[in-house]
Amino acid sequence: MTSIAKPPVRHRALPTNALGLTKRDYEGAMSTLCAGCGHDSVTAAIVQACFELDIAPHTLAKLSGIGCSSKTTAYFVRQAHGFNSVHGRMPSVATGAQAANRHLVCVGVSGDGDSLSIGLGQLCHAVGRNVRLTYVLENNGVYGLTKGQFSASADVGSTSKRGQKNVQPPIDPVLLALTLGATFVARSFSGDKKQLVPILKAALVHDGFALVDVISPCVSFNDHEGSTKSYRFTREHATDVTEIDLVPLRREIAAEGDAGAALDVPMHDGTVLRFRAVDAGYDPTDRAAAYAHVRALRERNEIATGLLFVDPNGSSLHEVQGTVEAPLATLPFESLCPGRTALDAYMDELR
Template sequence: MTYITKPKIDLPGQERNALGLLQRDYEGSLSTLCAGCGHDSITAALVQALWELAIPPEKLIKLSGIGCSSKTPAYFVRGAHGFNSVHGRMPSVAAGAHAGNRGLVCVGVSGDGDSLSIGFGQFGHALRRNLNMLYLIENNGVYGLTKGQFSASADPGSKAKRGEVNQMQSINPVTTAIAMGASFVGRSFSGDRTQLVSLIKAGIRHPGCALLDVISPCVTFNDHEGSTKSYAYTREHMHRAMEVGFVPPKTEITADYGDSETTRVTLHDGSTIVLTKTDPNYDTASRSSALRYLEQTRSREEIPTGLLFLDEDLPDMHAIARTAEKPLVDMDYEELNPGNEALQKLQRSMR
């Protein structure tokens, strides 16, 4: 695949972050995704969040699997490390990268097919290990690269572009993550830049696996009437659990509403979605309350967004494995290879 680098034009008066870098320094190649794809809005939010956090590009590692979503790492922070893995195996590569260099800021971008179908086991173990990374799922409910078949996140009763009705139950990444013991779980919408940037920044700073599910409509295969992952449906049904916007190829659609409010938004195709923000008094520390709240909003056909669960006391992968504080990449040969005597001692301890 050929990637075309965006032209970099330095204009006077542009704001710089704490590292002296421009927001353009956090951009990557030109996107080859469909015009109006929600994934590109997520890329823009990632660029803004990483720039505002002043993450040194050389300290960032971007990882992905296979799918439309997994092209995203090519589109932000051209100066970072990156790896596009086998389908569904991004979490394993992330675990290996972070095991070798715990000093890296790790951002894994996946999709509902990549993480909830072929990579479902990998998804679960990343949460179980509490791998220190932002695990971002660009969720559109279809397999965009293979022409729009239902994915595991497609809701029962939703219609495909050609009229087929999905009969299977969906896998909800946020309820699944909370039930499996995740330490940080949030949801947003690709069109809500303000909320999305805030959640990305919070997830990156979280000391553990931060799962962020982002509803990101597929403008080609899943933005029609009858889809529950369309721009219209999401805007009509979104409910801000705590604290949604999209820049289509036509006129920008935005949603401005307060905490605990519900808003109905009409999309370009005439369909609508309901978004709901969580109440300021919503208890993010109670796993059972979060699951109960998510079930209540699901029964009302609302899509809650915001920070849905947080536990900052769960140990991350390095604390669980009791690894060295010093990154392995910075250790010399003697530290990495303590010799035969140390190996013999370890073996005797296991008898």
């Protein structure tokens, strides 16, 4: 399904930011994701964060790979730069964009399939290089575009649409990022806008790689064994005239939690996720303590949320590689191609 543009109609009393723009100016095309999809809640949070930070649309670069999550970039800041890469390769494109123009605000949106399977190596190197990139990982544990197979983040014992149980241990992107030395690590829930928007704002101004893992429920693959309204029951007791599928309408899941308290959030299939936000005395600058905190909550079947780790003194890609201050597109030909003499001198240094 192709996205369509939203009608350019806005109320004259809408509040504006420092640039004179309204939230409508930070929106994009109409979403074609399933009604109630957690990814659309993430989009709304990104729109809010960009509006509140007064980000000029032309300074924003949106990057994505393949999957339901990677469609998100079409749904916010229509006037920004955008690049939809091949499956799992978004971090390389983002690295190139940052190397070419350090003044771009880069937002990469990916999913647990795009990031933790085919793109796992790409993600690891982007973390290691500390690319100035806000990496939003919309995490739902399934491959939504290909009908709900388990992804690399699916929990042991979780049941697929067809009733199979996952027996493979998951890859936790937060623990992975902490292990690899990421300088900003956070996790939130798509339905908790009160927590997610400030996290995204902090990530967008961070000078380095900022991983924001967002638990984002998939509403289309939550039917269960024994239901007479499930996809399986219907198909086993019906004669198909043509190939038809139905995505039922679901309400968006929304919830707000307090610092340090557990928050139980029922999913559409009746399961319950328990989130626990960091408390007021939590130290996000202690990497070892952050890792231990996430592991301890995981063993209690709880999901740690909030700003989990930040290193304000980390060196970004530009400091390590000594990239130029000006965007490459603005440099004169003589600077980009200094001639044979300069090239020979450089080659001599490498010998």
